[in-house]
Amino acid sequence: MLLYSPLQPLNRAIIVDVIPPEVRKEDAMLHLKELERLIETYGGITVLKIIQKRGHPSPRTYIGTGKMAEISQLQKELKANVVVINGFVKPNQFHNLTLAIDCEVLDRFELILRIFEKHAKTEKAKQQIRLAYLRYEFPRLFSKQAGHAQQRGGSGTVTRGKGETLLQVKREHLRNQIKEIEKKLETIQKVSANQRYQRKRHGFATASLVGYTNSGKSTILREITNKKNAYVADKLFATLETKLGKIYIENLHQPVLLADTIGFIKNLPPLLFESFITTLEEVTESELLIHVIDASDPEIEEKIETVAHILHELKCDGKPIITVFNKIDLVKNPKALLKRFAHLNPIPFSAIEHNGFENLKQSIKKKLT
Ligand SMILES: Nc1nc2c(ncn2[C@@H]2O[C@H](COP(=O)(O)OP(=O)(O)OP(=O)(O)O)[C@@H](O)[C@H]2O)c(=O)[nH]1
Ligand SMILES: [Mg+2]
Structure with a gap:
């Protein structure tokens, strides 16, 4: 089962890295080669590499707001359909980035997760990826949903209230799914442990x-x-x-x-x-x-x-x-x-x-x- 929609291949990517001011740009470019290879592995090409020097990523948007506007413009000009950030983006930063940039935004985690998903062949690997995805999505989904629920609700507390109930149901559902997969993996783990024991015995x-x-x-x-x-x-x-x-x-x-x-x-x-x-x-x-x-x-x-x-x-x-x-x-x-x-x-x-x-x-x- 695919976790993501196969309708949007990541074929034209802009990659972005936020680096500390003391790191040399040439070194950062060399590091980005790996991200480029990851995109290639996923079947895409990199149309632009952007490096921003900052003391630390912006707590609201990860990239600075000026850079974000520049990327948004370049994304349209270059017809890029994904922006990949070479770091781990927090749920609220994701939310703000996707509001400002008119295409899909991924971080390093999600890109690697998608590659794993593409390459997984056995049931065990598939379950492991699903578990990683659910654990990752757990806080993220709620941040996005909470944001949307509040936006929709505006000053009306009624909508927000409904949104929150829905969130609780979703949260419970996700928690159950996580538990279920953990159980399945535990069983698989026991079988593997037994196989290892048998090998040693032989x-x-x-x-x-x-x-x-x-x-x-x-x-x-x-x-x-x-x-x-x-x-x-x-x-x-x-x-x-x-x-x-x-x-x-x-x-x-x-x-x-x-x-x-x-x-x-x-x-x-x-x-x-x-x-x-x-x-x-x-x-x-x-x-x-x-x-x-x-x-x-x-x-x-x-x-x-x-x-x-x-x-x-x-x-x-x-x-x-x-x-x-x-x-x-x-x-x-x-x-x-x-x-x-x-x-x-x-x-x-x-x-x-x-x-x-x-x-x-x-x-x-x-x-x-
Ligand atoms: N020139 C050269 N290429 C090699 C050699 N060994 C492996 N390769 C190539 O390196 C690439 C990666 O090889 P794999 O064996 O799939 O590497 P891996 O470590 O199993 O990679 P992952 O499963 O992704 O962790 C392939 O294109 C191989 O043909 C070697 O001794 N010389
Ligand atoms: Mg291998």
Whole structure:
């Protein structure tokens, strides 16, 4: 079931970022590349990037009012049908923005949520997204509705009263829906926990591929396990559900179950993170982590940090970890890069050119024995 109307594809986007005055515009532009990629993944193009320097976002409208008028004008001129804000917009700010700008306005959360929805294949992933959406919509819907109810009511308290009753009914309905999905997910979680227990009982060692979205995790799983059905794509968040593959390593008495899971991203909305915790359990429960890094990424350092931060939040930073520098085939000076990150002891790797597989297997064996 689609949460959103498919009638309005996000095909011409204006993206907006509010940054602190001390951040350089060129750096901010580089950061916006990721948002551009997210829009592309959703099937749209970016027609304009706007950066506003402010101490902090406006509490009423997120963007300053002058900038908002400028965007409204540009949106018409460029025939843009969506404005995407690279941040988390509060319900009242959303309300004010949508009154001033004559097209759809999304924040980073809603864009990522839509991509997740587009890519979700299993019932579990669909339920997780629905849960994130309902939790997100809960305060938002009421802010919008409350605003409309008051506008309609004007000075007449009768309409406002009716609006409030309707709100209470809706609130109750949403709360029930959230509870229902939480229950369904709990059942799914129990089944997964039992499966993990059975695997351990049958003597499998467990390892998980973790890393930033698009770093090549699914490609590695596909190539190392010959799992031809692993979904690989040059998209962000191509994988939303855990896939497992079995590998046998010479002189290692246990077969290793390797899990491919959802990619990480900077500023992962906490609600999405919470909703996907059952998927991430594969990571938290595994004995070994394989951190897959796109070695050709110009923002490599920041992405490594983001992954480390998320692993810390998942309380996984104490686990043994192997660092894989994937896509080394795209790096001009691999030696210099490996030297720069020598403290991580990375394995130079190319899933596409089949380089580094034996090193990785030996490293897994070492960590598991
Ligand atoms: N040049 C090069 N491209 C690669 C390599 N490994 C993966 N890719 C490409 O990188 C893109 C992303 O690969 P995926 O395996 O889907 O990445 P992922 O980490 O699973 O991504 P998410 O599921 O979105 O988190 C695809 O276009 C792959 O073909 C590599 O070693 N070299
Ligand atoms: Mg993947």
